[in-house]
Structure formats: C-alpha cells, structure tokens
Amino acid sequence: MENEESERRIRDENREQNARKKRQSDSGVKMKERNEKRKRREDPLISGCIRFYTKSEDAKTGLLNKMDRVKLCISEKVSGTTNKDLLDAVFDFYLESHGIDVGNEENDIPFHSYLPCEKESADEDIYLTTYSAIRNMAAGIQQHSQTCSYPMDVKLVKKFGHVGKVTFVCRENHTVTADTSSHLPGGTFLANMRMIHGVNCSGLRFSQYKRFCDASGIGLCTENSFENHYDTYCDKTEKLAMDSVQEAINDEIAYGILQSEENGEEFQGINILTDARHGWRRNAAQSDIVALGQSLHRVVGLVTITRADEPVSQRHEMVGVKKLYEHFDASDVSINIHGHDRNASVNKYLATERQSVVNANDTWHATKGISREMKKITTGSKKMMGVTWHPDLTDKAASIKTHAYYAMKNCNGSEKRLREMLDNIVEHYKNVHDNCLPESRCRQDENYEPSKYILVDTDAITILTREIKNLQIYKTPSDYVHCVDTHYVESFNNAVLLYQDKRIKFGDKEYKRRTNLATLDWNENVDREYTSISYYEDARRPRCRSGNKNLKPKTNHFCTSIWKLVLDSIYSS
Numbered sequence: 001m002e003n004e005e006s007e008r009r010i011r012d013e014n015r016e017q018n019a020r021k022k023r024q025s026d027s028g029v030k031m032k033e034r035n036e037k038r039k040r041r042e043d044p045l046i047s048g049c050i051r052f053y054t055k056s057e058d059a060k061t062g063l064l065n066k067m068d069r070v071k072l073c074i075s076e077k078v079s080g081t082t083n084k085d086l087l088d089a090v091f092d093f094y095l096e097s098h099g100i101d102v103g104n105e106e107n108d109i110p111f112h113s114y115l116p117c118e119k120e121s122a123d124e125d126i127y128l129t130t131y132s133a134i135r136n137m138a139a140g141i142q143q144h145s146q147t148c149s150y151p152m153d154v155k156l157v158k159k160f161g162h163v164g165k166v167t168f169v170c171r172e173n174h175t176v177t178a179d180t181s182s183h184l185p186g187g188t189f190l191a192n193m194r195m196i197h198g199v200n201c202s203g204l205r206f207s208q209y210k211r212f213c214d215a216s217g218i219g220l221c222t223e224n225s226f227e228n229h230y231d232t233y234c235d236k237t238e239k240l241a242m243d244s245v246q247e248a249i250n251d252e253i254a255y256g257i258l259q260s261e262e263n264g265e266e267f268q269g270i271n272i273l274t275d276a277r278h279g280w281r282r283n284a285a286q287s288d289i290v291a292l293g294q295s296l297h298r299v300v301g302l303v304t305i306t307r308a309d310e311p312v313s314q315r316h317e318m319v320g321v322k323k324l325y326e327h328f329d330a331s332d333v334s335i336n337i338h339g340h341d342r343n344a345s346v347n348k349y350l351a352t353e354r355q356s357v358v359n360a361n362d363t364w365h366a367t368k369g370i371s372r373e374m375k376k377i378t379t380g381s382k383k384m385m386g387v388t389w390h391p392d393l394t395d396k397a398a399s400i401k402t403h404a405y406y407a408m409k410n411c412n413g414s415e416k417r418l419r420e421m422l423d424n425i426v427e428h429y430k431n432v433h434d435n436c437l438p439e440s441r442c443r444q445d446e447n448y449e450p451s452k453y454i455l456v457d458t459d460a461i462t463i464l465t466r467e468i469k470n471l472q473i474y475k476t477p478s479d480y481v482h483c484v485d486t487h488y489v490e491s492f493n494n495a496v497l498l499y500q501d502k503r504i505k506f507g508d509k510e511y512k513r514r515t516n517l518a519t520l521d522w523n524e525n526v527d528r529e530y531t532s533i534s535y536y537e538d539a540r541r542p543r544c545r546s547g548n549k550n551l552k553p554k555t556n557h558f559c560t561s562i563w564k565l566v567l568d569s570i571y572s573s
Contacts, residue, residue: 125157126218127164128191129180137178141168148174161192162219184570192221197566199226200233201559203499203517229566234513236565240558241516244523249300249333252293259295269334272300274324275341275489276317279511281502284313286511289320290492294339297488298523301327304515306508318345325354339484341365347479360484363408366473370401377463390460392453399452400425404473408483410437415477422474426465429455495522520558528552
C-alpha cells in the first residue's frame with residue numbers, strides 16, 4: 001500500500017509540474033456521454049490501441065509526461081491534440097529527420113524532398129532557372145533511364161551569367177546536357193534577360209547590381225550584355241512614357257470638361273503646375289522641367305534641357321517652359337492657369353508671349369518668409385519700439401501667415417477681395433469682426449474671446465498695417481488669387497531621386513531614360529488609394545492637423561509593359 005501511494009504521489013506531482021490538467025470529462029458520467037455520442041455518429045471513428053510495457057510506474061508516468069509535453073508543442077494545450085495527431089507528428093518527424101519521405105499518398109515515390117544544407121556547402125554556386133528548363137532537364141534524364149539502368153550524376157556545371165549549363169553522366173559514360181534556362185531568339189538566356197530587365201527598370205546602376213550579385217553569389221551578367229540591349233530599352237521606355245503623358249493629357253482634358261459642365265462654365269483649357277529639377281546640386285548639366293495636371297496630378301509634359309540646349313543651368317527652366325508650350329501647341333492643348341514657384345522669367349514670358357494663359361504663383365513660396373518678415377516687427381531695440389516694432393505684435397507672427405493662406409483660399413479669384421481680406425487682418429486683431437467671413441468662429445461663437453493681444457495702440461496698428469501692405473501677396477494679388485500650390489511638383493522631384501541620384505553624373509541618354517522611368521512610375525502611382533489615416537503630433541509641424549495617409553503598396557505595371565515591348569522587338573528582329 002505504501003509503495004502504491006508513493007507511486008501515485010510521484011505521478012500526480014509530475015502531472016502538475018508538466019501542466020497536465022485533469023478535465024471534467026476524463027472520468028464519470030460526462031466521459032460516458034461523450035463516448036456514447038461518438039458511437040452515434042453517422043461516420044463513426046475507428047479506434048486503435050497501442051499497448052506498451054514498462055518496468056515501473058515511474059517509467060510509465062515519465063512516458064505519459066513526454067506525450068503531454070509534445071502535445072503542448074503541437075497545440076499549446078494538452079487537450080487540443082488527440083493521440084492520433086500526436087503519433088502522426090512524432091512518426092513523421094522521425095522519418096523526415098532520417099531522410100525518409102513520409103509519402104502519405106499511394107502514388108508518391110519515396111523521395112525525400114527536404115535537402116539539408118551542410119556548413120561546408122553553404123557557399124556553393126546558385127543558378128537561376130525557368131519552369132520549361134526544369135521540365136526539359138527532367139525529360140532528358142527520363143529518356144536516359146529508358147535506355148540505361150545506371151543513375152546519372154552531375155559531372156560539370158558551367159555558369160553563363162545567372163544560368164548554368166549542367167552535364168549529367170552515368171557509369172556507362174552516357175551524358176545529358178541541359179541548361180537551367182530557356183533561350184530567346186538570338187541565343188540569349190531568358191533568365192539572364194529577365195535579370196537585365198529588372199536592373200534596367202528598377203533604377204539600379206551596374207555597380208550596385210554587381211555588388212548585390214557578388215554578395216549573393218548568383219552570378220553576373222557582363223556590361224556587354226547590358227549594352228547589347230541598351231538602345232532597345234531606351235527606345236521602348238521613351239515610347240511608353242510618351243504614351244503615358246498623352247493619356248494623362250486626355251484624362252486631364254476630360255476631367256476639366258466635366259468640371260466645367262458641372263459648374264456651368266465654358267472649358268478654357270487645362271491647368272498645369274511646372275517646376276525645374278536640376279540633375280546636380282550645382283551647375284547641372286541636365287535639368288528636367290515637368291508639367292503636372294492640376295486636377296489629376298499626373299505628368300502632362302516633360303522636357304530635359306542639357307548644356308547643348310543652354311549652357312547656363314539657371315536658364316534651363318525658362319528654356320524648358322518654352323519647349324513645354326511647343327509640346328502643348330503641337331498636341332492642340334490649351335492652357336488656362338499656369339502655376340509655378342514664382343520664376344521671374346516665366347512670369348515675364350507668360351505676360352508677353354502667352355497672354356491668354358493665367359499666371360499663378362505658388363502660395364508656399366509666397367508665405368514661407370512671412371514669419372521671418374513679421375519677426376522684425378515683434379522684437380527690436382528699445383529706442384525703436386513703436387517705430388519699427390511693438391510688443392503688442394509679439395504673438396502674431398505665425399498667425400498672420402495663416403491669415404494670408406486663408407485670404408488666398410477664400411478670395412474667390414478677386415484681387416480686390418484678396419486685398420480687403422489682408423487689410424482685415426488688422427481689424428481682426430483690433431477685435432472688430434464686421435468684415436470677417438460669416439463662417440469664421442469669431443462671427444459664429446457668441447462667447448468668442450481673442451487668443452492674441454487686442455490691438456489698441458495706434459503705433460502697433462500702424463506698424464502692422466505697413467508690414468502687411470509690403471507683402472508680395474498684397475503688391476501683386478493677381479498672381480495669388482487662384483491659390484495654386486505646387487507641392488505635387490516638389491513631390492515628383494523627390495520621386496525622381498529613386499532613379500536619378502544627384503550625386504551621380506549620368507550621360508544625356510541615360511539621364512533621359514531614367515527620367516522616363518520616373519514619369520511612368522509617377523503616373524501609375526500618384527494619388528493611389530490609402531488604407532487609413534494616422535494622426536500624431538510632430539515636433540517639426542506642431543500646427544499640422546491633417547494626418548498622414550497610409551497608402552497602399554505601389555504597383556509597377558509599367559515594368560511589365562516595357563518587357564512586352566522588348567519581347568516584341570526581340571521576336572520581330
């Protein structure tokens with residue numbers, strides 16, 4: 001009796017230590033009900049029994065505890081795994097660890113597909129292959145097996161770029177030679193050509209591609225291989241980019257016509273945003289002058305200016321704008337509003353040569369210096385207080401910039417209205433809101449209290465009035481009444497950096513090819529859908545409340561289109 005109690009105590013302690021919990025259905029009436037329910041099933045389960053023997057109760061308990069621990073590994077709790085699942089998992093693991101395929105289906109051949117890698121073979125060569133090449137290789141080995149009973153083994157593998165030419169041999173010296181890739185017309189390996197295509201469409205330079213291949217050990221296509229197809233890729237990329245630009249123009253025109261019909265207005269032409277991007281940081285040899293549609297934000301015009309066109313890089317934008325208008329004239333596209341970042345030469349050109357086009361300057365460039373200019377009237381020496389600055393204006397520098405944006409946005413295209421709203425800034429800070437917009441909080445909220453110092457001192461009022469009238473927006477209101485923002489063009493310039501690093505000097509032809517790639521990428525992915533909007537505080541932009549859009553992943557369908565054009569060229573030659 002003492003031995004039985006001791007064994008039972010040890011067994012219970014082991015069960016507790018190994019997280020085996022006794023369920024209510026392990027004994028009693030509930031277990032009988034469960035067994036009866038199993039018997040009443042339409043497809044009753046087939047039971048099986050495995051009997052084992054041990055020399056002691058401790059050995060038996062230890063084995064049961066091991067079973068519980070394996071079940072915990074499988075489903076994280078003992079009751080979640082049946083004994084059948086346990087046996088399947090243990091037997092499969094043992095067979096696979098000894099190189100024996102499980103082969104659950106009757107038609108399976110006992111071949112172990114899992115190939116472990118030894119440390120000594122971790123640096124072996126790697127080859128790219130294609131589906132048709134694998135089938136061809138299997139067919140060659142099968143054909144040999146029909147005439148020879150000896151197995152084949154790899155005798156030699158020669159590497160050609162990323163592809164291998166494999167020679168199999170048997171004991172009778174029968175050989176079978178097969179490539180790991182199929183061939184395109186002209187003998188080029190398909191796998192090598194796809195790698196060349198990937199490098200050309202991704203914006204990688206050959207030196208970057210070489211470092212990647214050397215580190216990964218997948219082989220390397222020579223520079224000569226790239227040069228053989230370089231002209232083809234330049235031509236096809238340019239053709240596709242021009243088609244994309246023309247499609248963007250058509251969509252912009254269609255959208256503009258629909259908007260005009262909805263507003264009951266006559267369609268005057270499309271609105272564009274332009275900017276220049278220099279290929280280098282200083283004295284650039286090439287510059288891109290891009291025109292985006294203001295409605296759909298896709299590239300509707302793009303020209304590349306080189307030193308051959310204009311030796312002075314500072315004049316590239318003006319030369320590019322003229323070529324853009326030649327492009328629009330050739331395409332019979334009329335321009336209504338032309339927004340840019342206040343290039344003086346462009347302003348003069350539009351005023352003299354393109355009088356039918358409405359000139360509009362970027363609002364950000366107009367307001368970025370307001371806070372700095374207003375700081376002059378908020379601080380200064382004591383003797384100049386009341387002359388050039390006033391302490392009552394110290395809290396208004398940043399908010400005046402907001403008022404300027406608000407005035408440009410709500411002036412409804414009227415120069416007079418824009419100036420009146422700028423003049424009303426002083427009245428607003430005097431706590432006089434008769435001319436404020438009806439939807440403003442200062443007009444809507446009866447309990448409104450100004451958050452800034454109320455202007456009472458005549459010197460402060462005079463200084464602020466003088467400074468507002470000196471703003472560029474106030475002096476030339478006609479350039480800002482349309483409230484044009486060119487931040488999409490700035491975003492395009494940033495996107496181009498994926499293909500054109502400003503630290504690298506590209507030749508004119510390569511620079512143009514990369515510009516065309518950036519155009520295709522931008523037109524495909526601009527304004528794509530987003531999944532959600534994240535709101536967070538940014539120390540660099542404490543007043544920002546718009547949130548950050550979490551965009552869906554980019555697509556690269558233009559790469560497939562280029563590949564199809566290249567294939568057409570290869571198969572037609």
